[in-house]
Amino acid sequence: MAKMKTTLLVCIHRRFTDEASCGGRGSEGLLERLEAEVARRGLAVKVEPIRCFSRCLTGPVVRIAPGGAFFEGVTEEQIPVIVDRLAAAAEEES
Ligand code: FES
Secondary structure, X not given: OOOOOOEEEEEOOOOOOOOOOOHHHOHHHHHHHHHHHHHXXXXXXXXXXXXXXXXXXXXXXXXXXXXXXXXXXXXXXXXXXXXXXXXXHHHXXX
16 A cells, blocks of 8 residues: 655635634635645645544644644644645655
8 A cells, every 4th residue: 555645634624503613714725825835835745625633623723644743723824834844744755
């Protein structure tokens, strides 16, 4: 079985109730900004939307996969740090 390539998973799940969700806290826009930063840096990694890490109360939630760190309550200001960590994970993989 092929090993998963380094990927940034971004929860974009949105609930149409009063319950907490990453999508309800603006994670779709966060996904776009993370994709743009990865492209700007020319990183050969994927950025993919995902539907819920079961950490909904602390969203938006982002994870470096496979097996990497979770980032919770992510803000736009954290994007450079997250992409730095993503680049380091990709470097380790190669
Ligand atoms: S809605 Fe994002 S972790 Fe559940």
